[in-house]
Amino acid sequence: MSTNRIVIVGAGVVGIATAAQLAEAGHKVTVIDRSGLAQETSKGNAAALAFSDIMPLASPKILRKAPKWLLDPLGPLTIRPSYLPRLAPWLWQFWKASLPARYQASIATQTALMQLAESEMMALVDRAGIAGMVRHDGSLELYESEAEFDAAANGWRQREQVGIAFEHVRGSRLAELQPGLSSRFVAGTFVPGWKTVSEPQAFAQALWAHAERNGAIFEKAQVAGLERSEKGPSVRLADGTMRQADRIVICAGAWSTHLINPITRLRIPLDTERGYNTTLPRDAFDLKRQLIFGNHGFVITPLETGLRVGGAVELGGLDLPPNYARSKSMLEKAATFLPGLKTGGGTEWMGFRPSIPDSLPVIGTLPEDPSVLLAFGNGHLGLTQSAAMGRLVADLVAHRTPSIDISACRPDRF
Ligand SMILES: Cc1cc2nc3c(=O)[nH]c(=O)nc-3n(C[C@H](O)[C@H](O)[C@H](O)COP(=O)(O)OP(=O)(O)OC[C@H]3O[C@@H](n4cnc5c(N)ncnc54)[C@H](O)[C@@H]3O)c2cc1C
Numbered sequence: 307m308s309t310n311r312i313v314i315v316g317a318g319v320v321g322i323a324t325a326a327q328l329a330e331a332g333h334k335v336t337v338i339d340r341s342g343l344a345q346e347t348s349k350g351n352a353a354a355l356a357f358s359d360i361m362p363l364a365s366p367k368i369l370r371k372a373p374k375w376l377l378d379p380l381g382p383l384t385i386r387p388s389y390l391p392r393l394a395p396w397l398w399q400f401w402k403a404s405l406p407a408r409y410q411a412s413i414a415t416q417t418a419l420m421q422l423a424e425s426e427m428m429a430l431v432d433r434a435g436i437a438g439m440v441r442h443d444g445s446l447e448l449y450e451s452e453a454e455f456d457a458a459a460n461g462w463r464q465r466e467q468v469g470i471a472f473e474h475v476r477g478s479r480l481a482e483l484q485p486g487l488s489s490r491f492v493a494g495t496f497v498p499g500w501k502t503v504s505e506p507q508a509f510a511q512a513l514w515a516h517a518e519r520n521g522a523i524f525e526k527a528q529v530a531g532l533e534r535s536e537k538g539p540s541v542r543l544a545d546g547t548m549r550q551a552d553r554i555v556i557c558a559g560a561w562s563t564h565l566i567n568p569i570t571r572l573r574i575p576l577d578t579e580r581g582y583n584t585t586l587p588r589d590a591f592d593l594k595r596q597l598i599f600g601n602h603g604f605v606i607t608p609l610e611t612g613l614r615v616g617g618a619v620e621l622g623g624l625d626l627p628p629n630y631a632r633s634k635s636m637l638e639k640a641a642t643f644l645p646g647l648k649t650g651g652g653t654e655w656m657g658f659r660p661s662i663p664d665s666l667p668v669i670g671t672l673p674e675d676p677s678v679l680l681a682f683g684n685g686h687l688g689l690t691q692s693a694a695m696g697r698l699v700a701d702l703v704a705h706r707t708p709s710i711d712i713s714a715c716r717p718d719r720f
Pocket residue numbers: 315316317318319320321338339340341342344345346347348349350351352353354355356527528529530557558559560561562565579580581582583616617618656657658659660682683684685686687688689690691
């Protein structure tokens with residue numbers, strides 16, 4: 307195998323896992339990030355390795371639910387009005403991806419990606435010696451009515467068809483899986499194979515330590531642009547200096563298209579689904595596993611460092627100020643779902659999910675320059691899919707047939 311000098315732009319969990327896979331393969335890897343290791347979206351997420359989450363957000367179901375959700379400015383889905391004109395093309399693509407035929411095709415790709423994500427992540431954490439940072443206690447999705455439970459049935463049938471294990475639970479079994487739940491929940495679904503990490507930023511940084519042991523180097527700098535000369539591709543830093551490479555991998559999350567748009571004819575519809583949460587002290591509640599409130603668009607996760615309450619989607623771009631009333635609203639709901647939850651002493655956070663309208667990431671090369679690889683757009687699932695993204699990038703760098711069919715993720719699909 308030939309050794310490449312590879313520059314990765316972005317040290318979120320996708321860039322870090324990609325660095326780990328490439329460094330293990332013997333490449334000379336430099337990761338450049340303006341803010342540090344896992345300091346942005348990958349810092350505050352809900353910690354789930356959601357390998358069974360194969361149902362794309364862009365779906366007939368969301369088209370039915372969205373009108374009601376949009377009426378509540380603090381509900382599971384909001385659009386900041388001033389951002390609507392810029393969002394319109396993304397929403398149009400989202401609507402098209404939600405139609406039945408595209409939706410089924412996205413499930414097939416997402417299923418293959420999640421199977422790869424699970425095998426790659428579990429193998430990577432073993433090689434990195436951090437298997438102890440993964441919790442294996444599953445997740446519990448909760449329903450407040452029989453109608454809500456029935457509405458979820460189709461999604462569970464689809465998961466069953468691809469071998470995902472789950473158990474619908476009620477009564478004493480429900481109470482056993484999570485004592486102290488409000489009586490408003492009539493049923494739940496326990497997914498034993500769902501995993502969470504002990505703390506997302508610490509987990510990403512531990513993966514980085516593994517990449518570093520294999521020779522990867524970190525440089526803190528703002529990347530101002532990409533350039534190409536007869537010597538190959540390079541990145542231009544904000545201080546005007548250049549970093550030359552054989553390959554450049556763009557893992558800059560929700561900011562990725564800022565870097566590639568000046569050098570490509572592609573117009574990838576990357577936008578951001580902003581998400582909010584509050585991390586409470588550890589003694590806020592005796593939480594047994596991650597709880598999912600699908601109808602409310604948020605989850606509660608037990609972390610080593612506390613209890614993280616949040617989620618939801620706010621379509622509002624990268625520049626508008628956060629609206630932490632959203633974090634507070636989810637926390638208030640959580641207190642009614644878990645009577646006894648101590649809601650004081652929390653830290654609020656907002657992050658920018660990098661989202662493509664069809665809920666699939668972008669993996670491939672730039673048509674104008676195959677030495678520039680694109681690996682971003684994992685939306686709600688970047689932590690879960692990070693090791694798979696790294697594997698697929700390593701396949702492309704080695705000119706191997708990718709581990710799964712990634713034609714549905716190609717950069718020019720829109
Ligand atoms: C509330 C919330 C909950 C979530 N829960 C989960 C979950 O439970 N499980 C899951 O799998 N996913 C979850 N996600 C999604 C997940 O966090 C993201 O998909 C993932 O973090 C994206 O990682 P990334 O590396 O692509 O991007 P980021 O983490 O955003 O990293 C991109 C990096 O690029 C850098 N960068 C950008 N532009 C430049 C530049 N010009 N120069 C230098 N550096 C640059 C940034 O500084 C940043 O560090 C959640 C997201 C949110 C918001």
